[in-house]
Amino acid sequence: MEYPWWYVPHLTSPMLIAAIAVVHVLVSHYAVGGGLFLAVETRFAYQSNDTAYLDYLRRHARFFILLTVVWGAITGVGIWWTIGLASPTATEVLIRTFVFGWATEYVFFVLEILAAFAFYYYWGRLSEKVHVTIGWIYAAAAWISLVLITGITAFMLNPGGWPDHRSFWVGFLNPQFVPQTIARTGGALLLSSLYVYLHASLVIQDRRLYHLLVMRSARPALWGAVLITVGGIGWFVYLPESARAALESAAVLTVLVVIIFALTAVVFVLLYLGPYRNPGWMSPGFALALCLFGVAAFSTGEFVREAVRKPYVIYNVVLGNQIAPEHVQKLRRRGFLEANPWTKAVIAELPAGQGSPLLDGGRIDERALLERTEKDPDALRVVGQALFQYHCNDCHALERGYSAVGPMIRGRDLDMNFALVKHLEKAHFFMPPWAGTEDEALILARYLTEIAPPRPRGMDPIYLEKQ
Amino acid sequence: MEPIDAGTLPELPAPFWFIQLFKVLGFTLHMVPMHLWYAGMLVALWLYGRGPDPGRRFATRLLAQMPVLMAFGINLGIVPLLFLQVAYCRAFYPATILMAWFWLAIVVLLIPAYYGVYYHSAALASDGAAMTRLRRASGWTAAVLFVVIGFLFANGLSLTTRDEAWHALWAAHNVGGAATGTALNLSDATLWPRWLLMFGLALVTTAAWCVLDAVWLSAGSSDDDRRFARDFALKLSLAGAVWSTVAGAWYVFLAWPAEVFREMFSFPAVLLTLVTAASPWFPSALLFAWRQGDLNRSRAAAIAGTHLGVLALNAISRQIVQNIELRSLFQPGVSYQPVATQWDSLVLFLATFLGGVVVIAWILAQLAKVPAKQ
Numbered sequence: 033m034e035y036p037w038w039y040v041p042h043l044t045s046p047m048l049i050a051a052i053a054v055v056h057v058l059v060s061h062y063a064v065g066g067g068l069f070l071a072v073e074t075r076f077a078y079q080s081n082d083t084a085y086l087d088y089l090r091r092h093a094r095f096f097i098l099l100t101v102v103w104g105a106i107t108g109v110g111i112w113w114t115i116g117l118a119s120p121t122a123t124e125v126l127i128r129t130f131v132f133g134w135a136t137e138y139v140f141f142v143l144e145i146l147a148a149f150a151f152y153y154y155w156g157r158l159s160e161k162v163h164v165t166i167g168w169i170y171a172a173a174a175w176i177s178l179v180l181i182t183g184i185t186a187f188m189l190n191p192g193g194w195p196d197h198r199s200f201w202v203g204f205l206n207p208q209f210v211p212q213t214i215a216r217t218g219g220a221l222l223l224s225s226l227y228v229y230l231h232a233s234l235v236i237q238d239r240r241l242y243h244l245l246v247m248r249s250a251r252p253a254l255w256g257a258v259l260i261t262v263g264g265i266g267w268f269v270y271l272p273e274s275a276r277a278a279l280e281s282a283a284v285l286t287v288l289v290v291i292i293f294a295l296t297a298v299v300f301v302l303l304y305l306g307p308y309r310n311p312g313w314m315s316p317g318f319a320l321a322l323c324l325f326g327v328a329a330f331s332t333g334e335f336v337r338e339a340v341r342k343p344y345v346i347y348n349v350v351l352g353n354q355i356a357p358e359h360v361q362k363l364r365r366r367g368f369l370e371a372n373p374w375t376k377a378v379i380a381e382l383p384a385g386q387g388s389p390l391l392d393g394g395r396i397d398e399r400a401l402l403e404r405t406e407k408d409p410d411a412l413r414v415v416g417q418a419l420f421q422y423h424c425n426d427c428h429a430l431e432r433g434y435s436a437v438g439p440m441i442r443g444r445d446l447d448m449n450f451a452l453v454k455h456l457e458k459a460h461f462f463m464p465p466w467a468g469t470e471d472e473a474l475i476l477a478r479y480l481t482e483i484a485p486p487r488p489r490g491m492d493p494i495y496l497e498k499q
Numbered sequence: 500m501e502p503i504d505a506g507t508l509p510e511l512p513a514p515f516w517f518i519q520l521f522k523v524l525g526f527t528l529h530m531v532p533m534h535l536w537y538a539g540m541l542v543a544l545w546l547y548g549r550g551p552d553p554g555r556r557f558a559t560r561l562l563a564q565m566p567v568l569m570a571f572g573i574n575l576g577i578v579p580l581l582f583l584q585v586a587y588c589r590a591f592y593p594a595t596i597l598m599a600w601f602w603l604a605i606v607v608l609l610i611p612a613y614y615g616v617y618y619h620s621a622a623l624a625s626d627g628a629a630m631t632r633l634r635r636a637s638g639w640t641a642a643v644l645f646v647v648i649g650f651l652f653a654n655g656l657s658l659t660t661r662d663e664a665w666h667a668l669w670a671a672h673n674v675g676g677a678a679t680g681t682a683l684n685l686s687d688a689t690l691w692p693r694w695l696l697m698f699g700l701a702l703v704t705t706a707a708w709c710v711l712d713a714v715w716l717s718a719g720s721s722d723d724d725r726r727f728a729r730d731f732a733l734k735l736s737l738a739g740a741v742w743s744t745v746a747g748a749w750y751v752f753l754a755w756p757a758e759v760f761r762e763m764f765s766f767p768a769v770l771l772t773l774v775t776a777a778s779p780w781f782p783s784a785l786l787f788a789w790r791q792g793d794l795n796r797s798r799a800a801a802i803a804g805t806h807l808g809v810l811a812l813n814a815i816s817r818q819i820v821q822n823i824e825l826r827s828l829f830q831p832g833v834s835y836q837p838v839a840t841q842w843d844s845l846v847l848f849l850a851t852f853l854g855g856v857v858v859i860a861w862i863l864a865q866l867a868k869v870p871a872k873q
Contacts, residue, residue, distance in 0.1 A: 034589065035592050035593055035596060036593055036596050036597065036669060036673075036676075036677065036678040037596075037676070037677040037678065038596050038599045038677065038678055038680050039673075039674045039675070039677035039678065039679055039680070040680075041674075045599075098614075098617065101570050102570075102610070102613045102614060102617070103610065105570065105573060105574070106573070106606060106609050106610050106613065107606075109573065109577065109606055109609075110603075110606040110607075112577075113602065113603060113605075113606050114603065116584065116591075116592055116595065117592075117595060117596055117599045117602065117603065117680070120588070120592040120596065121508075123584070123588075123592075124508060124584075124588045124592070125508065125509060127581070127584050127585055127588070128508060128509040128510070128511070128512055128585060128588075129509050129512070130844075131512050131513075131581065131582070131585050131844075132512065132513075132841060132844035132845050132847060132848040133844060134581055135521070135578070135581060135848045135852075136844075136847060136848045136851045136852075138574065138577055138578060138581070139848075139851045139852055139855040140851075140855070141574050141577075142571070142574055142575075142855065142859070143855055143858055143859065145570045145571060145574060146859055146862055146863075147862065149567055149570070150862055150865075150866055153567075154866060154869060157869045157870075158865060158866075158869060162865050166862060166865070169858060169862070198509060199841070199843075200512075200841045200843060200844035201843060201844075204844075374669065374676055374678075375676055377666065377669070377670075377676070378675075378676035381670065414675065414676075417674070417675025417676070418675050418676035418677075420675065421674070421675045421676055421677035422676065422677065425677065
């Protein structure tokens with residue numbers, strides 16, 4: 033926790049990661065499945081000497097490059113950029129643990145780009161065999177990069193034995209690795225088929241060709257849905273117990289999981305009844321509906337995957353507020369504000385007031401700070417806000433915005449808030465433990481009590497007492 | 500104060516020299532395509548609009564190559580940033596968090612710039628007939644965005660090495676002690692010359708590319724094209740060398756911290772300083788020496804190879820300067836961080852790297868066999 037915290041008003045900085053991640057995965061999975069589609073179908077079109085199909089595949093390759101090489105690549109960099117800004121300590125652990133996994137992934141990225149450009153720009157100028165081989169090189173490189181990044185992201189949800197044996201392979205081959213790789217491979221197959229349907233429905237006029245494409249893409253899409261289901265079950269089985277409990281106890285997550293299952297079932301049924309059984313049904317509207325259902329299921333799944341890690345960024349390794357769990361006791365003794373140069377600077381910058389100096393021999397004098405914040409509302413606001421920003425803002429906005437704390441504690445008195453702050457992880461098991469001294473907990477509780485809106489009228493407790 | 504997390508973090512996963520080697524190698528390779536969109540895009544747009552016929556043909560080819568150059572440039576740029584974060588995270592993260600919105604803006608601006616390049620280059624295949632005002636504007640907008648992105652990069656990386664400036668920026672841009680991410684490192688004396696120095700080098704890179712393109716990449720180039728490439732590259736290279744020298748002198752004599760200046764001007768580092776300072780003139784010297792003769796393949800390769808060496812020298816010198824600048828933050832120095840080499844994953848990477856080079860060579864060999872489009 034030596035880094036400054038990045039304050040993103042209303043949204044919170046980690047939610048930016050989620051937003052960018054969702055728009056990225058919707059394209060990055062297509063980058064994998066679409067590559068496979070192009071390799072398989074180009075080979076088929078050459079073998080069947082279907083020039084109309086080859087023409088379409090060439091158009092699709094251009095669409096594919098414009099979407100994946102630009103949007104996919106840059107949003108991928110965007111996620112990486114944002115995690116460093118929003119979760120620097122966790123990113124540091126990830127990068128130092130998996131740097132060669134990432135470096136290996138970039139070798140495959142370069143291969144992907146070269147193969148993709150060669151495949152598209154040299155269309156019709158390479159021999160059929162070489163052209164298809166380059167398509168397969170792309171597909172293989174893209175899938176391997178999916179496997180590599182999945183090992184790292186799955187590690188964040190369940191690092192397995194890594195906290196005890198800090199080696200690359202223990203971390204990479206974590207319990208979530210295989211299930212998530214299966215699910216993501218399925219996602220790549222399904223999502224790419226849905227994009228292919230949508231693209232083809234808008235650009236292909238020839239009914240024979242459209243019919244052929246719809247039929248040939250139905251089977252990979254159905255297999256994709258099956259793999260997602262199998263991987264999803266594995267994901268659930270290998271969830272840490274607390275993550276499973278979070279799924280059950282957080283109403284919003286329960287609802288989202290139901291939505292995912294419902295949407296996946298809808299996509300599966302539509303795929304079976306439409307492209308697989310009745311390819312003639314596939315109109316642009318049908319393709320659009322399929323794509324939207326698939327995208328909605330996928331986005332919801334990504335959100336749930338991120339949310340169940342709470343209160344950790346890397347499970348059992350780094351908490352959302354960038355604190356290592358083994359440091360909590362140390363921070364409770366030493367002081368939360370004292371431990372981070374940026375929070376300490378907040379105290380050092382406080383205007384001199386009455387009473388004892390707040391820094392004694394370079395260390396924060398907690399008693400003096402407590403007294404000062406009790407008497408000086410401005411000091412309470414500054415110190416309370418600093419404690420909130422660095423301890424809580426990774427998941428909560430303050431008064432308005434994402435999961436804002438103010439509305440959650442409206443009407444509570446100081447004692448209740450003090451007890452809540454001191455025993456955060458006991459009040460809700462998916463909350464991080466309080467990582468400061470008792471005096472700091474009291475300052476934060478006072479501050480939160482100050483900023484919380486009053487209890488809504490019409491539910492006056494005095495009225496209840498009168499009954 | 501010792502940060503409380505210091506003991507928790509994993510050690511460096513490879514020896515420091517190894518991390519530096521790949522950081523410098525990656526940056527050198529990244530500079531080639533990055534320079535071509537940074538300064539080359541502006542040069543090409545100008546040539547396309549106002550240049551002579553051979554210049555217009557070169558500009559058309561460069562602008563058509565731009566989407567591919569961008570793709571490789573972005574991916575090669577990730578390599579130095581990855582290794583930068585491994586070894587210098589304690590400097591890099593605070594600096595970028597302080598200017599978070601501007602740092603994130605690099606990614607946001609890159610998307611319209613990239614699509615602008617595609618949109619503009621799509622009109623080039625029709626010999627300019629499809630070059631509408633909108634497409635022309637998209638090209639110029641992309642070029643301006645690249646310059647802005649360069650400025651933001653210079654901001655982030657100069658702030659990374661200037662930990663003494665963090666506190667003041669944080670004090671002016673925080674809410675409850677949390678950084679708002681709206682700071683820019685504008686008061687840093689090194690910012691402007693760093694940004695300008697890179698532009699000067701980018702002009703020289705564009706000149707070297709012009710030569711390489713005329714002889715190696717453009718199968719149908721005429722004698723006129725090659726003559727133009729030789730003469731234009733000489734002028735552009737000289738302009739870039741003058742620009743680099745002025746910006747470099749500003750950077751070294753007016754902006755370098757005293758400690759950096761002292762170390763880089765003491766033996767043996769002074770040799771590197773002097774060679775690096777003189778190096779932007781090397782391609783110009785070759786072009787000047789061969790200004791009358793035919794621009795053949797070996798001459799073009801020598802000019803391009805020399806310039807790659809110039810870029811490598813620049814990357815090495817920048818790395819040494821960065822290490823000196825960061826010494827105060829990484830007492831006693833950046834290279835003293837604890838190391839626990841991850842041999843197994845390192846070997847996996849190196850094996851993949853070599854395998855990747857073989858596959859890339861195979862693909863390029865297949866492409867080289869294809870008859871060129873006339």
